[in-house]
Amino acid sequence: MPCYFAIAARGVELVTAAELTRLGAHDVKPAVGGVSFEGDLALLYRAVLGLRTATRILRPLREFAAVNPEMLYSQTRRVRWEDYLDPRKTLAVYATIEGASSARPPAANVAPAAGRRGPRATPDRRGERRPAPAGINHSQFAALKIKDAIVDRLRREQGARPDVDTQNPDIRVQAHFAGGRCTLSLDACGASLHERGYRLKTTMAPLKETLAAAIIELSEWQGATPLLDPMCGSGTLVIEAALKALRIAPGLLRTNFACQRWPDYDGAVWSQIEQEAQGAILRTPPAIIEGSDIDPRAIDTAIENARRAGVTHAVKFEVRGIDATHAPAGEPGIIVVNPPYGTRMGEVDELEGLYRQLGELWKERFPGWTAFLLAGNPALAREVELVAAQKFKLFNGGLDCKLLRFDIAPEAGSATSDPAPHEPHPG
Numbered sequence: 001m002p003c004y005f006a007i008a009a010r011g012v013e014l015v016t017a018a019e020l021t022r023l024g025a026h027d028v029k030p031a032v033g034g035v036s037f038e039g040d041l042a043l044l045y046r047a048v049l050g051l052r053t054a055t056r057i058l059r060p061l062r063e064f065a066a067v068n069p070e071m072l073y074s075q076t077r078r079v080r081w082e083d084y085l086d087p088r089k090t091l092a093v094y095a096t097i098e099g100a101s102s103a104r105p106p107a108a109n110v111a112p113a114a115g116r117r118g119p120r121a122t123p124d125r126r127g128e129r130r131p132a133p134a135g136i137n138h139s140q141f142a143a144l145k146i147k148d149a150i151v152d153r154l155r156r157e158q159g160a161r162p163d164v165d166t167q168n169p170d171i172r173v174q175a176h177f178a179g180g181r182c183t184l185s186l187d188a189c190g191a192s193l194h195e196r197g198y199r200l201k202t203t204m205a206p207l208k209e210t211l212a213a214a215i216i217e218l219s220e221w222q223g224a225t226p227l228l229d230p231m232c233g234s235g236t237l238v239i240e241a242a243l244k245a246l247r248i249a250p251g252l253l254r255t256n257f258a259c260q261r262w263p264d265y266d267g268a269v270w271s272q273i274e275q276e277a278q279g280a281i282l283r284t285p286p287a288i289i290e291g292s293d294i295d296p297r298a299i300d301t302a303i304e305n306a307r308r309a310g311v312t313h314a315v316k317f318e319v320r321g322i323d324a325t326h327a328p329a330g331e332p333g334i335i336v337v338n339p340p341y342g343t344r345m346g347e348v349d350e351l352e353g354l355y356r357q358l359g360e361l362w363k364e365r366f367p368g369w370t371a372f373l374l375a376g377n378p379a380l381a382r383e384v385e386l387v388a389a390q391k392f393k394l395f396n397g398g399l400d401c402k403l404l405r406f407d408i409a410p411e412a413g414s415a416t417s418d419p420a421p422h423e424p425h426p427g
Contacts, residue, residue, distance in 0.1 A: 008055065020037050045270050049249045049273060050249040052217070053217060055193050058187055061185060084263060091165070094187075171258070171261065186262065215237065216240055226288040232298070293319065372403055372405055
């Protein structure tokens with residue numbers, strides 16, 4: 001049974017693993033930065049269409065020691081690339097190197113930059129500086145070397161070579177370097193899975209769709225109770241909640257995946273999995289899903305994004321400040337909010353009152369509810385003046401964050417006002 005690896009943001013791996021288990025994956029094993037699993041083509045297609053929190057799905061082809069360019073080239077040529085490519089198809093190679101550049105890796109048709117030949121010390125995931133692997137310390141150079149090995153092998157085996165297409169290649173090869181070893185994989189997705197296709201317009205600091213979906217999953221919200229976001233911005237949290245509540249597989253919003261151009265692509269199986277996903281969709285959500293924001297432009301964007309996602313009938317967006325927010329009638333639900341973190345000088349002082357206002361609002365108007373706040377600034381989070389019942393370490397881009405869960409006391413005014421204990425910055 002083929003083995004795959006679903007890439008997920010740090011802190012989200014267990015959530016992605018639970019998703020894969022529900023989809024029927026075998027031998028699910030969370031790791032740092034993702035989850036390995038096994039399954040047939042039908043399972044792969046379910047994962048591509050249905051995973052909400054993973055960014056990519058890779059099919060590993062070969063792992064080997066690669067401590068210098070010559071070893072990388074020779075080992076890459078040993079892969080039977082003719083099983084995946086022919087001169088009529090296009091190719092792109094991408095590389096990531098732990099300990100080297102953290103920038104997005106360019107495709108293999110770009111020549112290596114000058115002046116970057118020696119090992120380079122860069123921060124690792126603990127913030128400590130360590131040297132990049134000697135001889136292979138630049139993602140552009142590594143991708144170029146892999147591309148050369150692939151086309152040389154295909155020229156020998158097939159008498160011609162495929163062209164490079166960095167925009168929409170037939171076959172995407174992903175190379176990952178760590179600890180002197182390289183793993184070559186086929187990318188099953190093409191564009192990242194967070195690119196659902198509905199968010200063509202954003203506000204200043206949008207939350208990635210996959211992280212928003214992870215927050216909804218960590219809240220354990222199943223769609224049967226109300227969900228509110230009083231600072232919704234472009235509406236990503238609300239829209240991801242609606243997709244979950246309506247059981248809409250996020251991949252259904254897209255029309256193009258890299259695995260559909262693999263040689264073993266089975267169109268009949270894909271159609272069957274796609275029909276199953278379409279058949280699972282609910283017409284209406286079981287409960288209220290609402291978002292509000294003080295910025296009219298943000299609400300206009302959220303409404304447009306919801307329309308593109310096909311969930312306009314399931315959500316409600318309003319221009320409203322948090323001081324005008326009230327709990328809807330009926331049973332308590334959950335609040336999700338991603339307030340500003342105060343990353344620029346002087347902003348923290350201005351935002352302290354906003355965080356205090358959130359805490360007061362929840363205690364006064366949302367008894368019995370549960371609030372989830374994505375905190376990128378521990379000092380500001382303490383201004384909420386509620387004790388966090390649970391904390392999840394997450395990363396919003398490169399910023400260490402914590403998702404804080406606050407259980408609001410069931411009687412208005414009876415919630416504890418003891419401040420949360422002082423904590424060092426996450427990470």
